Amino acid sequence: MSGGDNVILKKLWKEIFDKFNYPALNEPEIVDFLPGPNSAVFVWEERKVKISKEFIDDLSKYMPRENAIQGIMEHEVGHYVLFPRELSDQIYLRAKAFKHFGRKSQIIYHYYMDIVNEATLLKYGLAGSELLKIRESCNKMLISKGIIKDDSVDINRLMLAIYHFLMKLPPFQLNQKERSYFEKLKEIPYLDLSITEHIGSMYNFGKVIEDLIPENKFKKQESGDKGFSEEMPNNDLDSDNGHGSCSIDSLEDISNNDLNRALSDILRKYGPHAFKISKEYLKKVRPDFKDFFDDERYSDKKSSNSKNAGIERAEFQLNDELIPLYKRWANCYGLYIVKRPFEKDSTSLYRGGKKEYEVGDPIHRIDIFGSRGYIGVPGISKTYSEEEGTIPSVEWSIPHLFVGIDSSGSMDHPASPRGAPQVLAAFILANNYYTNGAYVGGWNFSTDIAYLAPSRDIDAFYSLMCGYWGGGTVLNVQKLKEFLATTEFGEHKLKFSDEKDYEKMLELLPHEKRKEFLDKSLEIDMSKIKIKVKKLDNVIITDGYIFNPEEVISYLQNMGEITRNFIFLTDKEKYNEWSRMELPNTWVYLADEPENLIGLALGRGKALVEESKYYNRGDGYG
Amino acid sequence: MLSYEFRPVGLKVKTERRECVKVENKLYKVFEKWLDEFSELYDGYDEGVEMIKNIKPKPTIDEVHSALIAYEDHPNIKHAGLLLSAVYNLVDDKIIVFDVDLDVPIDFLGYKLDKRKVLVNYSRVGDLMGWEASGVVINCGEVRDRVGYLASGVVINYKEIEGLMCWGASGVVINCGKVSRISWWTSGKIIAIKNPVNFDDELNHVKSFLREEKCRKIPKLIEYFDELKNKLDEGRNNPELLLGIFGDNPVDKIRKDVDELLRKTGYLRRWL
Numbered sequence A: 001m002s003g004g005d006n007v008i009l010k011k012l013w014k015e016i017f018d019k020f021n022y023p024a025l026n027e028p029e030i031v032d033f034l035p036g037p038n039s040a041v042f043v044w045e046e047r048k049v050k051i052s053k054e055f056i057d058d059l060s061k062y063m064p065r066e067n068a069i070q071g072i073m074e075h076e077v078g079h080y081v082l083f084p085r086e087l088s089d090q091i092y093l094r095a096k097a098f099k100h101f102g103r104k105s106q107i108i109y110h111y112y113m114d115i116v117n118e119a120t121l122l123k124y125g126l127a128g129s130e131l132l133k134i135r136e137s138c139n140k141m142l143i144s145k146g147i148i149k150d151d152s153v154d155i156n157r158l159m160l161a162i163y164h165f166l167m168k169l170p171p172f173q174l175n176q177k178e179r180s181y182f183e184k185l186k187e188i189p190y191l192d193l194s195i196t197e198h199i200g201s202m203y204n205f206g207k208v209i210e211d212l213i214p215e216n217k218f219k220k221q222e223s224g225d226k227g228f229s230e231e232m233p234n235n236d237l238d239s240d241n242g243h244g245s246c247s248i249d250s251l252e253d254i255s256n257n258d259l260n261r262a263l264s265d266i267l268r269k270y271g272p273h274a275f276k277i278s279k280e281y282l283k284k285v286r287p288d289f290k291d292f293f294d295d296e297r298y299s300d301k302k303s304s305n306s307k308n309a310g311i312e313r314a315e316f317q318l319n320d321e322l323i324p325l326y327k328r329w330a331n332c333y334g335l336y337i338v339k340r341p342f343e344k345d346s347t348s349l350y351r352g353g354k355k356e357y358e359v360g361d362p363i364h365r366i367d368i369f370g371s372r373g374y375i376g377v378p379g380i381s382k383t384y385s386e387e388e389g390t391i392p393s394v395e396w397s398i399p400h401l402f403v404g405i406d407s408s409g410s411m412d413h414p415a416s417p418r419g420a421p422q423v424l425a426a427f428i429l430a431n432n433y434y435t436n437g438a439y440v441g442g443w444n445f446s447t448d449i450a451y452l453a454p455s456r457d458i459d460a461f462y463s464l465m466c467g468y469w470g471g472g473t474v475l476n477v478q479k480l481k482e483f484l485a486t487t488e489f490g491e492h493k494l495k496f497s498d499e500k501d502y503e504k505m506l507e508l509l510p511h512e513k514r515k516e517f518l519d520k521s522l523e524i525d526m527s528k529i530k531i532k533v534k535k536l537d538n539v540i541i542t543d544g545y546i547f548n549p550e551e552v553i554s555y556l557q558n559m560g561e562i563t564r565n566f567i568f569l570t571d572k573e574k575y576n577e578w579s580r581m582e583l584p585n586t587w588v589y590l591a592d593e594p595e596n597l598i599g600l601a602l603g604r605g606k607a608l609v610e611e612s613k614y615y616n617r618g619d620g621y622g
Numbered sequence B: 001m002l003s004y005e006f007r008p009v010g011l012k013v014k015t016e017r018r019e020c021v022k023v024e025n026k027l028y029k030v031f032e033k034w035l036d037e038f039s040e041l042y043d044g045y046d047e048g049v050e051m052i053k054n055i056k057p058k059p060t061i062d063e064v065h066s067a068l069i070a071y072e073d074h075p076n077i078k079h080a081g082l083l084l085s086a087v088y089n090l091v092d093d094k095i096i097v098f099d100v101d102l103d104v105p106i107d108f109l110g111y112k113l114d115k116r117k118v119l120v121n122y123s124r125v126g127d128l129m130g131w132e133a134s135g136v137v138i139n140c141g142e143v144r145d146r147v148g149y150l151a152s153g154v155v156i157n158y159k160e161i162e163g164l165m166c167w168g169a170s171g172v173v174i175n176c177g178k179v180s181r182i183s184w185w186t187s188g189k190i191i192a193i194k195n196p197v198n199f200d201d202e203l204n205h206v207k208s209f210l211r212e213e214k215c216r217k218i219p220k221l222i223e224y225f226d227e228l229k230n231k232l233d234e235g236r237n238n239p240e241l242l243l244g245i246f247g248d249n250p251v252d253k254i255r256k257d258v259d260e261l262l263r264k265t266g267y268l269r270r271w272l
Helices: A002-019 A053-059 A065-081 A087-123 A129-144 A155-166 A176-185 A195-212 A256-285 A320-330 A421-435 A458-465 A477-486 A499-508 A511-518 A527-534 A549-562 A572-579 A594-619 B026-037 B044-053 B061-070 B081-090 B201-205 B219-234 B239-246 B250-265 B267-271
Strands: A029-031 A040-043 A048-052 A340-356 A382-397 A400-406 A440-445 A449-455 A536-542 A564-569 A586-590 B095-098 B118-121 B124-127 B136-139 B142-145 B154-157 B160-165 B172-175 B178-182 B189-192
Touching (some): A002 A065, A029 A053, A040 A065, A048 A065, A053 A129, A087 A155, A087 A256, A155 A176, A155 A195, A176 A195, A195 B061, A320 A421, A320 A458, A340 A527, A400 A421, A400 A449, A400 A458, A421 A458, A449 A477, A477 A527, A477 A549, A527 A536, A527 A549, A536 A549, A549 A564, A564 A572, A572 A586, B026 B044, B026 B061, B026 B081, B044 B081, B061 B081, B061 B095, B118 B239, B154 B160, B172 B250, B239 B250, B250 B267
Parallel strands (some): A400 A440, A400 A536, A536 A564, B095 B118, B118 B136, B154 B172, B160 B178
Antiparallel strands (some): A040 A048, A340 A382, A440 A449
């Protein structure tokens, strides 16, 4: 019979493949046995539908064999094409179901997935009476095998009743007991929902059918490692051969690579909290799962082995354990950076000393006058040797990144459930500058400053960006300038300013100068650090609530005359205020929501493209 | 002339749409809009009331809680208690059991709770539960801080409050569980069947305060609240069972019962 089934399957697959618009699936297969309820399953790792022969045999007692195979195929392909479709959504929904329903979550999730998939198939005309017939046959099959009684409530019949209701078909006959369930289930929306809405619907659905799932569906506690744990979602449902009427697939065979990609999608689409619960769930169901971004150096907050550990100041918290999260998050976004012409050291060859000629040395390097007429004689002729040196030259290249990040109390904490948009933006910028060969560095400020000179040590930069001061915002520009003047690019040592520095500096100033300084009319002399600053792209991410804005603006003005400034403001009012200021070479962007800030990082790319056109006309600066 | 049409493989399915019943949960849209637009600068409660009023038919408590779970990962979910409170006051249900497992504890649960309603919390919630509530607010879960501030109804704690309870309350305050502190700045009746962990001496100067040692001498009072807790646990999954206990006016019911018990022991007369 299996040979006949294969012929039917081959014929049907051609039609279904066309109907579903050629999905990227391999040819389906009929197998002797499937783990779990031994029915049919879409195997993610193999991109293939597998159907148990026994399941077809059982169904064919109540419906034509060809129709049974067709219904099964439509159902399973629907899981790949329609719902849940994405692996990321599948993991996220499973994690949510597990959180609320524990060990019953597996069954609730699968029934919910089936109901949404089948209702969508019916709505779009991709499946028809065959699918309805399968549900009916499943119910009859379970009764005939004695798994459920004639008068007990079966989820298959409830699902059928819902399809009849949704598709405006004649009402499906239910008994009194079933009706009470149906009345609740029909109020739940299943179609055309976002994943967020699906979570709500799945919760409602689960609450209704929870008591219909018998406890004996689960294996009893076994001794040994493979025993069922109360806390674990049950991957090993009893294979009662009753074809529990819903296809149970698992995440067991999915590759680490696919799971990691799915986790990144969850982080990008649903945020850090969704990522956290999904990852926790994955670690429970797949103990062998390895997060590509996990780093032992950051695994424990207290025993952080990062370069900056040990120099942490009491008020400045390093949150190195968050680095893998933000690294993964930032990896989801790219950014285009336009090169800028600036003076940098380029390598060049020059004539060095002389040496004796050896066979094989290039003839053009022979010192004709120094060889006394013996050209090309080893040991007698002389040749010039070439040495490599650096000369300053103007080149189009990616500038180094210098990010000032505001971590005062008004900014989101990096560990907040929504994530801190300013930290994410800094990571995105750093990733892209770093990949292009530039140095990355910056400063983290509130009333004090933690400063890191631009270098090729991106981990030190990440650590600095995840740090948090809290408190108010007074930018000590003089100290920042001092840092810039005294540090060498390439050294990755975290330095701190102190509020005392500021007071001390004021004390040292003559009375007139002090007054001038406090009146914010002091011009900042940038000439000494001009060469260094010219190599930087200066970025500030803040909410704009700075106690000494005049001083900051003066600093930006001075910086803008030498390099380009990008200011990201997370407060709308402050954005309106700052964007009216006409600062040279400065772009001010509103970034009041995480999405905006991410968009801005990308939008910045677009703006830079415009700039590059301007430069290429030949009338740009540089 | 030949023309070719290349369909995007596997992405867009050619379909014939079937007409079907549209079931939608309008509350989801309202929840999303409210959370997206939430700002600490405006009154989220009034805004919520305006939004919920327009939903026909009125949402059910289950729908509200499922919407809360759906938007659990929203950045502003912490403030959702204000919207929930608006819904609680607008729906027909009199007994509301909040038994939702959330990772981010929500603030302002039971804000301005109507005097005909009873809110029973079995979950972990944030700050300011039962602020300005004139109904009955019962905690059988874990609350962070500032419970029953300015409440004029009844506030009962059965399990745990990490911070302060009932600052400025003018109703009846009963503690049968663990609470860090009970505010002495209150004009209501305070019955500490269990004393707060950090006992404020000022409490002894509150005229209508009954401390643990004295409560022990009124076994019927303790029995009354034990029995109430048992009934609450029975009705945890079926709030309709609790309807009979509280009657039409739950605040009056508890007040009268407590007054009756205290009258017999003479405390009420002394307080008055």
